[in-house]
Amino acid sequence: MPDPVDILVGRNVRKLRARRRVSQLELGEALGLTFQQIQKYEKGTNRVSASKLHQIAVFLGVEISALFEGVHTSDSPGRIELSPEAYELAVNYDRLHSPAGKEAVKTILTLMGAEKAV
Structure with missing residues (x-):
């Protein structure tokens, strides 16, 4: 990884x-x-x-x-480490030009996360 x-x-x-x-x-x-x-x-x-x-x-x-730029020099509690899959998802999300498309992605991910918690 x-x-x-x-x-x-x-x-x-x-x-x-x-x-x-x-x-x-x-x-x-x-x-x-x-x-x-x-x-x-x-x-x-x-x-x-x-x-x-x-x-x-x-x-x-x-x-x-x-x-x-953006590299943290200390292991602060706010540091987020992304898996390659999460990074790829974030990059593709940033490439979306449609605000409605971005909202749809957020809704899908929220629903999927809620589904897993049940």
Whole structure:
């Protein structure tokens, strides 16, 4: 199972890459990698080495700390660790453009959770 920090770093890479309208292929070529490797980084499946983190930050024109945005440095009680499935669900939820669609997903999940508790 991927480490939550690897997942968060991958999500930040994806967000910053998309914000700059850079494809996975373009980022991969700039780093000497395949787009499949970039996909694995962005999913948190594969860890990104320190040198690649530096190259990514330089290529995207951001401070390296931007790649770690949202990482908690202490084990605070409010820290939430997501499973890969929960992370994927959250990403897909964020991609929904319809407020009604988002409400429908929340309703379904609430009902399913209530069903399990019974």
